Amino acid sequence: MLLSVRDQFGKHLAQLANEDSKVLALDGDLGNSTRLDTVEKETKDSFLQMGIAEQNMVGVAAGLASVGLQPWVCSFATFLTKRAFDQIVVSVAQTNFDVKLVGSYSGLLTSNTGKTHHALDDLAMMSTIPNMTVLAPGDANETVAAMNAMYQTKRPIYLRLTRDETIPAFLTNLDFEIGKGKTLREGTDILVVSTGSMTYRVSEAIEKINGVSIAHQHFPTIKPFDKELLLEGAKAVHLVITVEEHYIRGGLGSIVSEILSEHLPKKVYRIGVSDAFSGCGTDDELLEAHGLSIGKIKEQIIKKWNEGFK
Incomplete structure (x- = not known):
């Protein structure tokens, strides 16, 4: 059964936000593509539209985390990692704040957008940062399981998501533990x-x-x-x-x-x-x-x- 990773991501983040008012979604004006707009539609006060300003969005997320909130920052993977790398390192990783960074539209499969939108170095960039955990789930169901583990883990985490709509829910072992293959x-x-x-x-x-x-x-x-x-x-x-x-x-x-x-x-x-x-x-x-x-x-x-x- 085909099950969209980005659809499941948006639905589950809305669920987490409805269950916990500390969970917030920060959007870089791409919610319709990343499905972060589901949080806007299904929650009351958990969605923050930050515009096309990734550096500022990460800085705001660090500020929110400093007062005990759990911000989930989402943009296309190449924009989030390249444009806001300094803010990720200094404001999120060095402080070890509980900020969740979600790189949607990762890799090549970005629907005819071309080289400017391809994220082919994000794993390398993010895995070099101290205090940073890096996740790349294989299907929609594992994405939900990974998000649950992220929610419970109070430290910086980068979640790499695909736009690809052709991957079925094929993984049968849905037990997810960060750090385990x-x-x-x-x-x-x-x-x-x-x-x-x-x-x-x-x-x-x-x-x-x-x-x-x-x-x-x-x-x-x-x-x-x-x-x-x-x-x-x-x-x-x-x-x-x-x-x-x-x-x-x-x-x-x-x-x-x-x-x-x-x-x-x-x-x-x-x-x-x-x-x-x-x-x-x-x-x-x-x-x-x-x-x-x-x-x-x-x-x-x-x-x-x-x-x-x-």
Whole structure:
């Protein structure tokens, strides 16, 4: 069943706000796209329209958190992280305030908006900040579970959300603990590691591959990373492959490579966006162009296995 991540995000944040008057939604004039306008429609006093002024929005959120409120700041991921990075570091992270930062329209899948709207470095940027937790759920149901964990955790958290409307509610284990990954499939030849919007496509690609024993791990928490689960899965295989809707440097692939190089050296192949700005196109066109469609992921897994491990 298809279930929109952004729709569920808006509905659940409205529910949290109705249940707790300390929960506030700060919008950067994109509520219709991010679905933050659901909070405006379904709550009385929990929605604050901040306009196209991301730096100020983050500063206001820090002020609200300083008096015991829990602000949820939402904008397109590339605007929130790039335009307000200094305010995030100084006003939110250094103070360790309970501010929730929601980067909607992450990655490539932003509906023909082009390179200016693509967030392909946000995981790298946010995971380098001390005191910052970074989450990237795989479907709509896991998004709700992640939001519940965020609400209970009184510190800065960045939530990376996809606009993609084609991902079904496919994750069956909805237990969510910040800092924990999930093993979706066991295997002894290859370990494929994914996060966020790519986890569903990886699952579909693996189902189409025969003759290779493939394990699959999903990491909805990028920071802190579940090092123990990764090492446990990597021990059993010959090759590790990472897949992410992000640049291959600084994101999931880099984190996995760093951990394995220190604790369990393995051959790692990274699937993601290379060192180039993307173009304007449909979601399917962009996924195909960057090797992130189900078919392209399948091809690359088979190719890497055949090159040295068959």
